[in-house]
Amino acid sequence: MENLVNLGAVGLFIAAFLAATILPLSSEIVLTTLLLSGLSPVTLVIVATVGNVAGSLTNYALGYWASLGIIKKWLRMSEDEFTRAEQRFRKYGMLSLCFAWIPIIGDPLTVMAGVLRIRLLWFVILVSTGKLLRYLAISYIVLQAT
Numbered sequence: 016m017e018n019l020v021n022l023g024a025v026g027l028f029i030a031a032f033l034a035a036t037i038l039p040l041s042s043e044i045v046l047t048t049l050l051l052s053g054l055s056p057v058t059l060v061i062v063a064t065v066g067n068v069a070g071s072l073t074n075y076a077l078g079y080w081a082s083l084g085i086i087k088k089w090l091r092m093s094e095d096e097f098t099r100a101e102q103r104f105r106k107y108g109m110l111s112l113c114f115a116w117i118p119i120i121g122d123p124l125t126v127m128a129g130v131l132r133i134r135l136l137w138f139v140i141l142v143s144t145g146k147l148l149r150y151l152a153i154s155y156i157v158l159q160a161t
Contacts, residue, residue: 023049027059028066035070035115037089037122042067043153050157060150067146068139071115071125075138078129086130090123100127109133112141116149 027049031042046063050056078086087097104111104127112128115121128138 023052023054024058024062027062031063031066032070032073035067035121035125036073046150046153047157050154051161056154056158060147060154063150064143064147067116067150068143071121071142071146072139074122074125075129075133075135078126079132080129083130086126090126092123101131104128104131109137109141112138113145115142116146 027042027045030040030045034040034042042063046059049059077089081089083097086092087094090097092100100123104124109128111124112133115125125138125142
């Protein structure tokens with residue numbers, strides 16, 4: 016059983032990490048499957064959150080260190096789209112990072128935070144809060160439905 020827990024946690028971490036990048040993956044399916052298998056919800060929520068935040072930190076690092084040309088190509092954004100994304104980020108501010116878990120907008124949001132050199136401490140706090148609340152909500156819904 017311990018091997019199942021370890022394999023499940025590693026798989027969930029990888030899925031959550033990759034889901035936070037531009038890859039079209041869903042960590043929710045893995046989390047749900049593991050919750051339904053009876054593994055510890057607390058452990059699973061922590062592992063999923065850490066993995067997903069680590070993926071977002073990868074996006075942040077890309078935005079921080081990569082050239083704008085590479086970033087635009089990676090995100091498949093035109094100059095106008097990039098400018099609008101930057102304007103939206105500036106308009107809604109750092110609190111928008113609480114919504115970095117939302118598909119389609121989350122990845123560019125975390126990259127833009129790196130481009131704009133948002134303080135790493137605030138980035139981690141806000142992104143982690145949003146992602147933790149999301150995984151808690153998913154876990155609650157799944158466990159209540161069973």
